[in-house]
Amino acid sequence: TGHSDSSAIMSAASIALWGFLGVESAVVSSGQVENPERTVPRATVYGLLIASVCYVGSCTVIMGLVPHEELINSAAPFADAARYM
Structure with a gap:
């Protein structure tokens, strides 16, 4: 991308965090679902x-x-x- 390695790591970490937030939301509600x-x-x-x-x-x-x-x-x-x- 022409940017620094730390910029690429932060971008990848943001995408991974976004994905985990969706999974976390599903897991939290699983205790209340039949x-x-x-x-x-x-x-x-x-x-x-x-x-x-x-x-x-x-x-x-x-x-x-x-x-x-x-x-x-x-x-x-x-x-x-x-x-x-």
Whole structure:
């Protein structure tokens, strides 16, 4: 990336922490859920699938709203799509 090693380590640690926060949230609630061995993994997978559908859907809508030439150079495609709407 052209940045220092400590910058790369901090970026990787932030991403790992973000991932662990999601797992931690699921583990904390597992004590209050019926059949946590089955429910928590299913909720995690369903949440991932729902988020994926939302992400792909929103990106598809943006590609349909914003002209290709402008989308290539856009720093904020969601804002550009909102402007077109």
